[in-house]
Amino acid sequence: xxxxxxxxxxxxxxxxxxxxxxxxxxxxxxxxxxxxxxxxxxxxxxxxxxxxxxxxxxxxxxxxxxxxxxxxxxxxxxxxxxxxxxxxxxxxxxxxxxxxxxxxxxxxxxxxxxxxxxxxxxxxxxxxxxxxxxxxxxxxxxxxxxxxxxxxxxxxxxxxxxxxxxxxxxxxxxxxxxxxxxxxxxxxxxxxxxxxxxxxxxxxxxxxxxxxxxxxxxxxxxxxxxxxxxxxxxxxxxxxxxxxxxxxxxxxxxxxxxxxxxxxxxxxxxxxxxxxxxxxxxxxxxxxxxxxxxxxxxxxxxxxxxxxxxxxxxxxxxxxxxxxxxxxxxxxxxxxxxxxxxxxxxxxxxxxxxxxxxxxxxxxxxxxxxxxxxxxxxxxxxxxxxxxxxxxxxxxxxxxxxxxxxxxxxxxxxxxxxxxxxxxxxxxxxxxxxxxxxxxxxxxxxxxxxxxxxxxxxxxxxxxxxxxxxxxxxxxxxxxxxx
Numbered sequence: 001x002x003x004x005x006x007x008x009x010x011x012x013x014x015x016x017x018x019x020x021x022x023x024x025x026x027x028x029x030x031x032x033x034x035x036x037x038x039x040x041x042x043x044x045x046x047x048x049x050x051x052x053x054x055x056x057x058x059x060x061x062x063x064x065x066x067x068x069x070x071x072x073x074x075x076x077x078x079x080x081x082x083x084x085x086x087x088x089x090x091x092x093x094x095x096x097x098x099x100x101x102x103x104x105x106x107x108x109x110x111x112x113x114x115x116x117x118x119x120x121x122x123x124x125x126x127x128x129x130x131x132x133x134x135x136x137x138x139x140x141x142x143x144x145x146x147x148x149x150x151x152x153x154x155x156x157x158x159x160x161x162x163x164x165x166x167x168x169x170x171x172x173x174x175x176x177x178x179x180x181x182x183x184x185x186x187x188x189x190x191x192x193x194x195x196x197x198x199x200x201x202x203x204x205x206x207x208x209x210x211x212x213x214x215x216x217x218x219x220x221x222x223x224x225x226x227x228x229x230x231x232x233x234x235x236x237x238x239x240x241x242x243x244x245x246x247x248x249x250x251x252x253x254x255x256x257x258x259x260x261x262x263x264x265x266x267x268x269x270x271x272x273x274x275x276x277x278x279x280x281x282x283x284x285x286x287x288x289x290x291x292x293x294x295x296x297x298x299x300x301x302x303x304x305x306x307x308x309x310x311x312x313x314x315x316x317x318x319x320x321x322x323x324x325x326x327x328x329x330x331x332x333x334x335x336x337x338x339x340x341x342x343x344x345x346x347x348x349x350x351x352x353x354x355x356x357x358x359x360x361x362x363x364x365x366x367x368x369x370x371x372x373x374x375x376x377x378x379x380x381x382x383x384x385x386x387x388x389x390x391x392x393x394x395x396x397x398x399x400x401x402x403x404x405x406x407x408x409x410x411x412x413x414x415x416x417x418x419x420x421x422x423x424x425x426x427x428x429x430x431x432x433x434x435x436x437x438x439x440x441x442x443x444x445x446x447x448x449x450x451x452x453x454x455x456x457x458x459x460x461x462x463x464x465x466x467x468x469x470x471x472x473x474x475x476x477x478x479x480x481x482x483x
Contacts, residue, residue, distance in 0.1 A: 024148070025252075028155035028174075030312045033245070036167035038316070042241030044171040046232045047110055050101065051117035053218065053226045054090040055124045059083045060217030062125075064345055065209055066132035067270065077195040078206035080129045085203075086214070087125040094118040105232060109168070116172055120179050127183035130190035139189075146185040154178030212354040213345070219354075219361035220341075225251065227361075227368045231379070234372035243376050245313065246323035253301050253328065254294070265339065269346035279343075280402055287339050288412050289469055295416030296454050302328035302420075303427030303450035307443035319376060326380035329420075330387040333394070340394055343401040356397045360390055415461055419454040426453035 033041065062079035069075040095118050102110035134143050158174035161167075187193065197203070228247065232240045265286065272279045301308065305325035309317055337360070344353045363386050371382035398406045427450040431437075437445060459466060 024155065025151045028151075028158065029248075032158060032162045032167075032170060032174075033313045033317065035162045035165075036170065038238040038241035039236075040167040040171070040241070041244060042232070042237035042239070043107060043109060044113065044168060045228055045240055045244040046105060046107070046237075047113040047117055048171075048175070049226050049229045049232075050114060051094060051120055053221050053229075054094050054118070055087075055121045056221045057214050057218045058087040058090040058121055059124050059128050060210060060214045062128040062206075062210065063132035063135070064213055065206060066129055067136050070136040073195070074198060074202055075206070076129050076133070076192075077198040078202040079132075079210075080125070080195060081197050082203045082206035082210060083128060084122075084125040086207075086210075087122045091118045091121045094121065107237065113168065113172060117175070120176055123176070123179045123183055126194070127179070127186050130186040130192040131182075133190045133192060134186065142189050143186070146182055146189065149185060150178040150182040153181040212351050215354040216341075216357040219357040222361040223357070223364045227364050230365055230369050231372045234369065235376075239319075239376060242317060242319045243323060243379065245317060246309075246320040246327060246376075246380070249301075249309070249320075249324045250327045250330070253297055265342035269342050273346045276403065280404060283339060283343060283398075283402060284409055284412070285469075285472065287409055288465075290338065291413050291416045292458070292466075292469065295420045296451075298328040298330075299420040299423035299454050300447055300450045302326075303424050304443055304446040307439045307446065311439050311443060323376050323380040326377070326384050329384045333387040333390050337394055340397045340401060344397065347401060349401070352397065352400055356393060359393060363390060415458060415465075418461070419457040422457045423450035423454040426450060 060083075062083040065075050065079040066072075095115050098111045098114040098118075101114060102108055131143060134140075154174040154177045157177040158170040161170035161173065225247065228240065228244055231243060235243070268282060268286075269279070272282050302325045305328070306321050309321045309324060313320075340356070341353055364383065367382040367386040368379065371379045395406060395410060398409065427446040430445055430449040431442065434445065
């Protein structure tokens with residue numbers, strides 16, 4: 001299968017299944033949050049951030065190894081056993097440290113929650129290799145359906161607990177069931193069974209490959225989600241719950257607009273890593289399409305933040321509205337970093353990935369720590385402003401990955417940025433001109449106005465660029481020859 005066809009079809013299937021998965025997931029989340037208080041959400045958010053940090057770090061690098069060496073069973077065995085052993089170690093540390101962590105947050109309930117969620121760290125080690133094997137073969141349809149099944153199974157397990165008033169249990173077992181379902185389904189579809197332990201040298205080499213990526217995963221997770229651990233030390237648990245809901249909305253926005261494409265980035269960059277010109281052109285095309293999609297979704301969702309949050313979760317989550325609207329402005333960072341990480345990883349420059357990730361996460365942690373005591377809105381603006389400043393850092397990383405000037409790539413971000421600003425302003429003035437609308441009417445108005453404004457700016461300024469991009473994507477999806 002031609003590279004462009006595999007990538008485009010994989011991204012399309014990812015998008016469809018992610019959309020269905022997140023749609024169902026948000027129906028479940030909306031029901032849960034109407035039955036679970038903000039303080040419980042905040043408490044589980046702390047435990048989730050800590051356990052997910054351990055889970056992500058322990059299992060990072062295994063999937064990348066498998067994708068970088070397709071079909072090598074020795075590499076697969078080394079990846080599984082090295083990350084499995086790391087997972088057991090992290091799980092043990094988390095289990096032992098639970099009382100100390102609970103004391104740090106002055107929340108005794110955290111002890112049991114953390115110890116139960118520590119099991120997720122080890123469970124995840126069983127899904128990484130089969131998922132990577134499927135990704136290498138561009139079987140994103142299967143991966144998407146598995147992910148959808150995990151979301152549905154987790155949601156169905158959570159609802160009875162929520163209706164019975166057991167909010168903590170609902171949120172804990174929802175995640176655990178989802179991971180277990182994914183691990184079993186991915187292994188069955190990929191035809192994978194846990195291999196026998198390889199030679200010690202193979203495991204050692206696997207650790208050596210994974211170590212920089214584990215470091216990068218640590219700081220990446222802090223940058224995306226894990227900084228709520230710091231925020232939780234500076235604000236109340238209830239406020240943390242409100243912030244976490246806004247943050248989760250932004251994560252889902254990025255997952256729908258960006259994750260479907262990101263899953264195909266590493267296999268694509270591996271395929272072109274030895275062809276500098278083709279690598280540059282591939283990066284340009286990916287960033288062009290990615291920036292348009294991410295900026296459009298960010299523009300529309302930010303403009304419609306008020307009706308989206310209140311319709312989904314109810315009036316008591318009103319404090320999350322401005323936080324969500326502000327955090328959607330971090331689109332440029334998402335678009336750039338999403339391309340840079342797999343680009344450098346495919347080139348084997350994992351230490352650079354780790355170094356840039358450390359700088360990125362450190363700046364986010366500093367912004368979160370110092371801004372949190374001044375309120376959720378100030379915290380959101382501090383994080384968004386830091387994101388804009390981080391673009392300069394990512395420009396340097398992109399230049400290192402491509403080994404050539406990247407000004408032509410950066411110019412691709414100018415037009416969607418202008419479209420985002422126009423969309424947000426147009427929706428704001430439309431709401432001011434039509435007061436008294438109910439939430440459903442506000443949603444329809446803001447979506448229609450912001451979408452139209454974004455499209456008008458982009459199409460009037462660069463019609464040929466949009467047509468070329470659309471034609472290229474359409475041809476790739478159909479499997480037609482490139483022009």
